[in-house]
Amino acid sequence: MSHEKYLLPLAFSLLLCVGFRVEALSQPPAKSPTLTYIKDIKPLLKDRCIVCHNREALKNPALSGGLVLDTFAGLKEGIKGKSPFVSGKSAESALFKRLSVTSPTLLMPRGGPPLSKEQIALVKQWIDSGAATGDLSKESLVVAKATLEPLPVNVGLQDVIVQTKITPTADMREKTTPSNATLATALKVGPLPAITALAYSPDGSLLAVGTYHAVTLWDTKTAKPIACLTEVKGAAQSVAFRPDGQVIAIACGQPGVSGEVRLYDVKAQKYIEPTLAGHTDMLYSVAWSKDGKLLATGSHDKTARIWDASNGKELQALKEHSDAVSRVCFSPDGNTLTVNSSALLPALRKPSTRSLLASTGRRLSPQV
Numbered sequence: 076m077s078h079e080k081y082l083l084p085l086a087f088s089l090l091l092c093v094g095f096r097v098e099a100l101s102q103p104p105a106k107s108p109t110l111t112y113i114k115d116i117k118p119l120l121k122d123r124c125i126v127c128h129n130r131e132a133l134k135n136p137a138l139s140g141g142l143v144l145d146t147f148a149g150l151k152e153g154i155k156g157k158s159p160f161v162s163g164k165s166a167e168s169a170l171f172k173r174l175s176v177t178s179p180t181l182l183m184p185r186g187g188p189p190l191s192k193e194q195i196a197l198v199k200q201w202i203d204s205g206a207a208t209g210d211l212s213k214e215s216l217v218v219a220k221a222t223l224e225p226l227p228v229n230v231g232l233q234d235v236i237v238q239t240k241i242t243p244t245a246d247m248r249e250k251t252t253p254s255n256a257t258l259a260t261a262l263k264v265g266p267l268p269a270i271t272a273l274a275y276s277p278d279g280s281l282l283a284v285g286t287y288h289a290v291t292l293w294d295t296k297t298a299k300p301i302a303c304l305t306e307v308k309g310a311a312q313s314v315a316f317r318p319d320g321q322v323i324a325i326a327c328g329q330p331g332v333s334g335e336v337r338l339y340d341v342k343a344q345k346y347i348e349p350t351l352a353g354h355t356d357m358l359y360s361v362a363w364s365k366d367g368k369l370l371a372t373g374s375h376d377k378t379a380r381i382w383d384a385s386n387g388k389e390l391q392a393l394k395e396h397s398d399a400v401s402r403v404c405f406s407p408d409g410n411t412l413t414v415n416s417s418a419l420l421p422a423l424r425k426p427s428t429r430s431l432l433a434s435t436g437r438r439l440s441p442q443v
C-alpha cells in the first residue's frame with residue numbers, strides 16, 4: 076500500500092496555506108493605534124475599580140478580593156500570582172470576563188453599574204492585541220478617592236427571619252442556648268421598592284407608607300404593618316388621611332396614561348367609591364379640605380383639580396400650568412388652596428405658587 080497519491084494534493088494545500096499566510100502578513104498593518112495599559116486601561120481602572128482594588132484595601136478581602144489594580148504590577152500579579160489577563164486571550168481573562176458576565180454577583184465593578192459596551196470592548200481589544208503596557212517608567216500610583224464610596228455588597232437586601240421547628244444539634248448549641256430553642260433561617264429579600272409617600276393619621280396611631288403598587292399601613296405603637304393596600308396604579312406618590320382619620324386618599328397613576336385617587340376606608344378595611352379619575356398623567360399630590368368634603372389633586376398632566384369627595388365629581392380643573400403640578404395644599408381653615416408648579420406660564424419659567432378660593436377655584440393671590 077502506498078500513500079503517494081495523497082502526497083501531491085497535501086503538498087498543494089500546504090502551499091496554499093503558506094501562500095495565504097504570506098499574503099496576510101504582507102497586508103498593511105491595521106490603522107488603529109496600539110492600545111496600551113497606560114493610555115487606555117489605567118484611566119478606566121482608576122475611575123471604576125481602584126476604589127476597592129487598591130493596596131490599602133488588601134487588608135480587607137471583602138472589599139478588594141485580594142486584587143490590586145492601582146499599578147500595572149498589581150494588575151499583572153493578580154490574586155496570589157494568578158494574573159487576571161492572558162495576553163492575546165480575552166476569553167480566558169478574568170479581567171474581561173468579569174466585566175460582561177450576566178450574574179450580578181460576579182459582575183465587576185461590584186455593586187455598581189456595569190462599564191459601557193465601548194469600555195468593555197476596549198478591555199477585550201487591549202488583551203487580544205497583546206496587552207501592551209506603554210511606558211511604565213513614569214506610572215504613578217493612583218490613590219483611591221474617598222468620594223468613590225463602594226456600595227455595600229448586599230445593597231438593598233434585608234434579612235427576613237423565618238422561624239423553623241427544627242431543634243439545633245448538640246454542636247450548634249452554646250452554653251446560653253435555651254433547651255427549647257429552635258432554628259431560624261434568614262432569607263435575603265429585596266431590593267425593596269423605594270418609599271414614595273408618607274402620612275400620619277390625625278391621631279398619630281397609623282402611618283401610611285406609599286411605594287410602587289402598594290400602600291402599607293403601620294401601627295405606630297407596635298411598629299408592625301397591619302394592612303397592605305394593593306391595586307395601586309404605579310407608585311403611590313402621595314397619601315393623605317381625611318381629617319377624621321377614617322379614609323385614606325391614595326394618589327397614583329401610570330406615567331403618560333392616567334392619574335387617579337383611590338379612597339380606602341380604614342375601619343371597613345376596603346376601597347370605597349368614588350375613584351377620582353380624569354387626570355391624563357400620574358398624580359403627584361392629593362389633599363383634603365378641612366371638612367373632608369373636597370379633595371385637591373396635582374398631576375404631571377399640568378393641571379390641578381378640585382373634586383367633590385362624596386361623589387367624585389370634578390368641580391374645577393386649574394390649567395394654565397406649563398409644567399407638572401408638584402403639590403396642592405389646603406390652608407388650615409380649608410378655604411384656600413395653594414398650588415405649586417415648577418412653572419406657571421410659558422413666560423415664567425420658574426417655580427411658582429398660587430392660591431385659590433377652594434370652593435370655586437377663583438384665584439386669590441397673584442402669581443409669584
Ligand code: HEC
Pocket residue numbers: 120123124125126127128136137138139140141142153154157158159169170171173180181183184185186187190225226
Ligand atoms: C465594590 C468593590 C469592587 C469594585 C468597585 C470592583 N471590584 Fe473587582 N472584585 C471585588 C471583590 C470583593 C472581588 C473578589 C470576589 C469575587 O471574585 O467576586 C473582586 C474580584 C475581581 C476579579 C476576579 C479576580 C480573579 O482573578 O478571580 C476581577 C478580574 C475584578 N474584580 C476586576 C474588577 C474590575 C476590572 C473592576 C472595575 C471595572 C472592579 N473589579 C471593580 C470588589 C470590587
